[in-house]
Amino acid sequence: MSANPTPPFATLAQPGPARPERWLATGGPLLHRAFDLALGCTLLDAVAGPLAGMRGGVVQLTGGSFSPFCYVMPALSADPRFAAYYSETYRPAGETRLERASATFGERDGAPFLHVHGTWIEPDGRRRAGHLLPAEVVVADSVRAEAWGTAEAAWRVEPDAETNFPLFTPASLSGSEAGCLLVKIQPNEEIHAAIEAAARAHRLTAARVRGIGSIVRxxxxxxxxxxxxxxxxxxxxxxxxAGPDGGRIAHLDIAVVDVAGAIHEGVLRRGANAACITFELCLTAA
Incomplete structure (x- = not known):
């Protein structure tokens, strides 16, 4: 029998050595905030201001519009230093209407930073999805924001040797409670299994799961x-x-955009989906 059997889901070889910890998690007492984004501000500034004091969390955005608006989509990598990469930057002219977006909120080089995935309608009526550039996107019409996070754990952008990308990584700031748990999943780990393991390890019997990431096939x-x-x-x-015998069962309904720009939506098959580059998640006790 092989010592390393082929997993029952698609994976993608990464350029660097596998991190020993296949998921990382830390948490603290929950902070919850809801607010409208300030008009005329960049998405980054409009989110960071109202979240002063929160060091790590997730922000869900709905409605409203942006102008200017810019984004990238997923792409295959021609560079052997990366297993996957980004497309060219798209900048549709006019006002782009947001359907929904989810953003990881944390810090990079000591300053607030966002990692944002969303779906939207462009001025020509096309529905698109991808990775927003929050320092360039500007709020044009009222966008509603709701955030869950903590002051006692942080998302910090750090080098990730496995993928060669700088990625949000959870850092403990002395938090002991798990009312809000920040979870990073490494590449090729089945995401349901990792979520369930993190919830069990931090004694979360039931939780809401919010966040973003990437999946191989x-x-x-x-x-x-x-x-x-x-x-x-x-x-x-x-x-x-809660599942049988003290276990946990994760359920994930997602939107995902592929390298051709097509959007796919629905409930994922449990046990059949591996992270591509990363998953950044916020689990809050239910």
Whole structure:
């Protein structure tokens, strides 16, 4: 029997050595805030101001519009230093209407930073999805924001030797409670299993799951398998519930964009979806 059997889901070889910890998690007491984004500000500034004091969390955005607006989509990598990469930058002229977005909020080089995935309608009527550039996108019409996070754990952008990308990584700031748990999943780890393991380790019997990431060839519960090695994912609805024998069961309803720009939505098949580059998640006790 092979010592390293092939996993029952698609994976993508990474350029660097695998990190020994296959998921990382730390948390603290929950902070919750809801607010409208200030008009005329960049997305980064409009989110960072109202979240002063929160060191790590997730922000869900709905409605409103942006102008100017710019984004990238997932792409295959021609550079052997990376397993997947980004497309060229797209800058649709006019006002782009936001459907929804999810953003990881933390810090990079000591300053506030966001990692944002979303879906939207461009001025020509096309529905698109991808990775927003928050320091360049400007709020044009009222966007509603709701944030869950903590002051006692942080998302910090740090080098990730496995992927060669700088990635948000959870850092403990003395938090002991797990009312809000920040979870990073490493590449090629099955995301449901990692979420369930983190919830069990931090004694979360039931939790809401929010966040973003990427999946290798996403597999849906209805049988669809999307043949894309690179993707951008946002969780539309996620949860962890108590399972048999003290276990946990994760449920994830997502939107994902593939390298061709097609958007796919629905409930993922549990046990069949591996992280591509990373997953950044916020679990809050339910």
């Amino acid at each position: 996403p597999a849906f519960a209805d049988g669809r398998v999307i043949p894309t090695d690179a993707s951008e994912v946002l969780i539309r609805d996620g949860s962890v519930l």
